[in-house]
Amino acid sequence: MKYIYGVDIGGTTVKIGRFTMTGELLEKFEIPTRTEEDGKKILPDVRTAIYDHIDQVNADVEEFMGIGVDVPGPVDKKGIIHNAANLGWKTFNLENELHRLFGEEFPVKALNDADAAALGELWSGSGKGYDDLMVVTLGTGIGGGVICNGHIVTGGMGSGGEIGHFHLIDDEEETCGCGNKGCFEQYCSATGLVRMATKYLSENPDVDSTLRNEEISAKSIMDEFKKGDPAARAIAEKYGYLLGKGLAVISSILDPELILIGGGVAKAGTVLIDLLKDSYMEFVFHTGRDVKFELCKLGNDAGIYGAAFYVLTEGLK
Numbered sequence: 656m657k658y659i660y661g662v663d664i665g666g667t668t669v670k671i672g673r674f675t676m677t678g679e680l681l682e683k684f685e686i687p688t689r690t691e692e693d694g695k696k697i698l699p700d701v702r703t704a705i706y707d708h709i710d711q712v713n714a715d716v717e718e719f720m721g722i723g724v725d726v727p728g729p730v731d732k733k734g735i736i737h738n739a740a741n742l743g744w745k746t747f748n749l750e751n752e753l754h755r756l757f758g759e760e761f762p763v764k765a766l767n768d769a770d771a772a773a774l775g776e777l778w779s780g781s782g783k784g785y786d787d788l789m790v791v792t793l794g795t796g797i798g799g800g801v802i803c804n805g806h807i808v809t810g811g812m813g814s815g816g817e818i819g820h821f822h823l824i825d826d827e828e829e830t831c832g833c834g835n836k837g838c839f840e841q842y843c844s845a846t847g848l849v850r851m852a853t854k855y856l857s858e859n860p861d862v863d864s865t866l867r868n869e870e871i872s873a874k875s876i877m878d879e880f881k882k883g884d885p886a887a888r889a890i891a892e893k894y895g896y897l898l899g900k901g902l903a904v905i906s907s908i909l910d911p912e913l914i915l916i917g918g919g920v921a922k923a924g925t926v927l928i929d930l931l932k933d934s935y936m937e938f939v940f941h942t943g944r945d946v947k948f949e950l951c952k953l954g955n956d957a958g959i960y961g962a963a964f965y966v967l968t969e970g971l972k
Contacts, residue, residue, distance in 0.1 A: 661963030662724040666741035672959035678779040694743035721762035723962030725771035729813030773800025775960030780952040789911045792918035797840040845873035877923035895930025903938035917951030
């Protein structure tokens with residue numbers, strides 16, 4: 656039997672999974688992401704962890720078809736990463752460095768983490784059976800992965816699917832992490848939802864809410880919304896309106912069959928889809944009205960699935 660490794664490099668941990676060629680996850684494990692010294696220890700640590708694991712499972716190197724590695728930054732078609740601030744990395748050819756570390760024993764492919772999540776859902780998650788889909792992750796920021804005709808859209812510089820930073824609101828005074836103002840991410844990420852809630856509670860002191868008595872988070876807002884809290888309802892409805900509007904803009908351009916929603920905010924469940932649908936239908940181009948909405952299935956494992964699948968679709972050509 657042949658195997659593939661999928662590696663998901665995050666700012667805190669590196670997740671690694673061993674897969675069969677048909678998408679079965681056999682084992683997964685984690686190592687810490689050592690970002691000191693501009694992240695120069697990260698890739699050597701990955702190499703050590705993989706070779707140690709091969710020894711632990713009594714496998715031979717010849718049984719492995721390749722390694723897919725995803726990272727939190729834009730990766731272009733040549734395998735060049737264009738900065739990954741959370742890892743301390745500047746621009747360099749990630750695939751070349753991986754080839755240097757692993758030699759000729761493994762085909763190695765690199766891609767963006769949101770793109771990997773989309774490929775993972777396509778291979779073994781909620782996107783199985785679809786050719787055109789979009790994955791939206793609503794966490795600290797907004798991640799996006801776009802699949803067209805069964806292939807990931809990377810773009811010329813590796814930022815294809817970077818949906819969090821299109822302009823949504825004109826009169827925003829605060830600056831987004833990308834340096835612009837009024838980005839989709841500023842309102843519809845988990846961070847944006849908390850910011851919206853804090854502002855609403857400040858501007859509406861007469862509205863009674865249990866949110867005033869607890870630390871505000873995306874989870875607490877959605878939990879209180881489900882309980883009927885009046886402030887949480889107003890906040891969640893505005894959030895859903897903006898989320899639906901933003902997704903309608905993207906859908907009108909990409910025309911996906913399926914939109915999958917993941918990330919921390921999606922833990923609220925299908926109520927999130929209910930909140931966004933009306934505004935989505937109001938703003939989307941008519942051909943997008945039949946799009947299906949689902950929640951992502953693979954959770955935090957989507958990246959390792961997608962990184963492994965990328966080896967199958969691109970690394971073995």
